Amino acid sequence: MNIKLKKTASVLLAFLVVLGIGAAATPSALAGSIYQEYDPKQFTTDKHPNKTLPYQIHVPSDYDESKSYPLVLYLHGMGDRGNDNYAPLKRTNTMANQLVTAENLEKYPCIVVVPQCPVDDVWAMHFPSDISVSLDMTVELLKSIVKTYHVDQNRMYVTGFSMGGIGTWDLLLRYPDMFAAAVPIAGYAEPWAWENVRVFKDVPVRVYHGNKDEVVDVSCSRNMVNALKQAGSTRVQYFELDGVDHELAVTHAYYDEQLLPWLFSQKNNNTFPAFVPQGIKGKDFLSSSRIAASSETSSKKQTKSSNPSTTSSKRQTTETLSISSSAAELSSSQQKPVSYAAPAQSAGNQADAKEHTSSNTFFIVVCIVIVGAIGAAGIAMFIKIKINMSHAPQE
Numbered sequence: 001m002n003i004k005l006k007k008t009a010s011v012l013l014a015f016l017v018v019l020g021i022g023a024a025a026t027p028s029a030l031a032g033s034i035y036q037e038y039d040p041k042q043f044t045t046d047k048h049p050n051k052t053l054p055y056q057i058h059v060p061s062d063y064d065e066s067k068s069y070p071l072v073l074y075l076h077g078m079g080d081r082g083n084d085n086y087a088p089l090k091r092t093n094t095m096a097n098q099l100v101t102a103e104n105l106e107k108y109p110c111i112v113v114v115p116q117c118p119v120d121d122v123w124a125m126h127f128p129s130d131i132s133v134s135l136d137m138t139v140e141l142l143k144s145i146v147k148t149y150h151v152d153q154n155r156m157y158v159t160g161f162s163m164g165g166i167g168t169w170d171l172l173l174r175y176p177d178m179f180a181a182a183v184p185i186a187g188y189a190e191p192w193a194w195e196n197v198r199v200f201k202d203v204p205v206r207v208y209h210g211n212k213d214e215v216v217d218v219s220c221s222r223n224m225v226n227a228l229k230q231a232g233s234t235r236v237q238y239f240e241l242d243g244v245d246h247e248l249a250v251t252h253a254y255y256d257e258q259l260l261p262w263l264f265s266q267k268n269n270n271t272f273p274a275f276v277p278q279g280i281k282g283k284d285f286l287s288s289s290r291i292a293a294s295s296e297t298s299s300k301k302q303t304k305s306s307n308p309s310t311t312s313s314k315r316q317t318t319e320t321l322s323i324s325s326s327a328a329e330l331s332s333s334q335q336k337p338v339s340y341a342a343p344a345q346s347a348g349n350q351a352d353a354k355e356h357t358s359s360n361t362f363f364i365v366v367c368i369v370i371v372g373a374i375g376a377a378g379i380a381m382f383i384k385i386k387i388n389m390s391h392a393p394q395e
Helices: 001-023 027-028 103-105 133-148 162-176 192-193 218-229 245-256 259-264 289-302 308-318 324-332 347-391
Strands: 037-043 052-056 069-075 111-115 152-162 181-185 206-211 236-241
Touching: 001 308, 037 133, 052 133, 069 133, 069 162, 103 152, 111 133, 133 162, 152 162, 152 245, 152 259, 162 181, 181 259, 206 218, 206 245, 206 259, 218 236, 236 245, 259 308
Parallel strands: 069 111, 069 152, 152 181, 181 206, 206 236
Antiparallel strands: 037 052, 052 111
């Protein structure tokens, strides 16, 4: 009898061990369908020795070397930093997830790059400053991917949420000719950035921000959009999401039914290397090819003016936005609230958006509760067996 009880206890313990392993693997299982479409890798570069950038990459399963593919760079938020190469994909409501649904894999075959920023760094935070190590490594990573795969360099796109939205603005300021379009969501930028948005005023930008954002104030996006319009941009679109907070903004943006058709329809015609910094480098302003050409054309027109002082004034107004006047104009414009159209979403998508926001957390909590209950029952059974063993007659 004693031997049988011992065998039963051993089997029960083995079962509990297997159950614990299964519970530990639950998070990976949650994102299983996403992971099947991505390949986890590590990137290193001589430019930053002793540094490693984890990243996930999706390449179409029917990749054809004779074709060129658009590339989408997704920059995650601060909460997904780390080195596990998992966190940026755990959210089911991001661009990284949307692009690999069955429908979108067929409609928008593309290469998707999802780097992971380490916990001791950021994509970008303060303007002006030198480019962060992680964002610089991301640029080097893109260079490597363009050499490895047949990327359509006239159809490279960047998007990001929160800290990733800040990184999106930062990349546009430094590399205005690299991307054919950008989608910053709930991002932040300081007054210095407003002044210099003219370097990418011709880039199509679709901006999203919730007006109930408790982390990054909605004025941050408003100011960037207004600065772009003042700089002459006709290609910026702003969607202020009524009643939406910080976390939910990403869902509303990436579930916008018009986003992907708009994004993949954008194309630039750059004839110079996009990876050469043409925008902002630290505190120095380096004119891009199109800005330089625009200034040259403007100067030629202005030399025809009969009044030199008037010409000089016009030139300064055309080419420069002083930080003081810019801030004053932006502040004044905010006194009159502007109504922005919300992105088009079906009722089904809105319901899915809310559901996806909490689905992972809910499922994990349920799994923990179930595993805890089974574990408690197992421990109780084990204690009961030990008691029976102590009272069993010795053979």
